[in-house]
Amino acid sequence: MSPQRIRVLIVDDSAVVRQTLSEVLSSDPEIEVMGTAGDPFAAAERIAEQVPDVITLDIEMPRMDGLTFLQKIMSQHPIPVVICSSLAEDKAQSTLKALEYGAVDIIAKPRFGTKQFLEDSRIMFCQAVKAAAAARLHPLRPGHIVEPKLTADAILSPATNAMLETTEKVVVIGASTGGTEALKTLLEALPADSPGIVIVQHMPELFTRAFAMRLDSLCSITVKEAETNDTVLRGQALIAPGNHHTLIKRSGARYYVDIKEGPLVCRHRPSVDVLFRSAARYAGQNAVGVILTGMGDDGARGMLEMKLAGAMTIAQDEASCIVFGMPKEAIKYGAVNKVLPLQAVAGAILTCTR
Helix, strand or coil: CCCEEEEEEECCCCHHHHHHHHHHCCCCCCCEEEEEEHHHHHHHHHHHHHCEEEEEECCCCCCCCCCHHHHHHHHHCCCCCEEEEEEHHHHHHHHHHHHCCCCCEEEECCCCCHHHHHHHHHHHHHHHHHHHCCCCCCCCCCCCCCCCCCHHHHHCCCCCCCCCCCCCCCEEEEECCCHHHHHHHHHCCCCCCCCCCEECEEEEHHHHHHHHHCHHHHCCCCEEEECCCEEECCCEEECCCCCCEEEEEEECCEEEEEEECCCEEEEEECCHHHHHHHHHHHHHHHHHECCCCCCCCCCHHHHHHHHHHEEEEEEEHHHHCCCCCCHHHHHHHCCCCEEECHHHHHHHHHHHHH
16 A cells, blocks of 8 residues: 655645646655645635645735735644745745744745756755655744755865864754754854854755844854855854855864855755765864754764764754654764754753863
8 A cells, every 4th residue: 555645735826836836746756736726715725625734835925925824824723834935035034934933944936947957946845845744843932933866975075185183173063844943942052152163954045144144133153154265263153055065174273164066965955964074074073063853864974974083973852853854864874972852952062062
């Protein structure tokens, strides 16, 4: 008996987007598009007939905007929601509010382009829906609130010769589904003199800059979107820009980041695996690796490489994860030194880097 497919309801006012999304998602044998709706009122009628496993939701729609509809869904009948938004910088901050209201993920609306672009989009769309279907929905918190699989070798350059000795610590963090709120919790708990941090959060381009700005306004440390040659500094977190891989490198005793284009790695760009493997090569025992909530296995191999290089490695525990996929895979690989609840991770980072 074949497993039941994930039923998806697509809500978007554009008929072209509804058709394109339907074709993209229906191409995956594990996903069934149960219907589409042009606005939240039509969506509510479909939900009354049959409850979907996942909803993809546009933000700007007639009669009722997506954020209002999302709040109603999460307060009345919580269903995993993936926000499908256009890549417009002026809309990024409002779209990020959807994550506070309970949305599981953000994906960029499909655009027509090269065959490779469309294939990459298909992989990321289907992955986002599968992750949402597996998500453990948490109550709203008040306040601040067979696919191609490449390895990181496709992005990483060969390791260089021996580097100068340094005792400076660097922290690398990987997250996916549910990671935006997990990162907020973690970074808010860190003091202003924390060790330098580099983060990969699976998120579309432009949204990572808005996300970094939001975190910067909430945290004692400085948070910014990473740019090529940015130095990894104490009291600062660099977030990998969407649609680009981010690596840590060394120049003497200085750590800095390198931003690269390239193929999807572990179905993602940026990839946690790429970041972690670069930390293993260039920081070794001076690195601390943290893997947070997320679907899939991105980061597991890279974290194992970090552990073998002498780094301390930490995974978020199942009870505090929205999706216990990435931490589970890293644990299964034997790549993790400590498994901790989210609230304990900041303290463990500080202990490891003293």
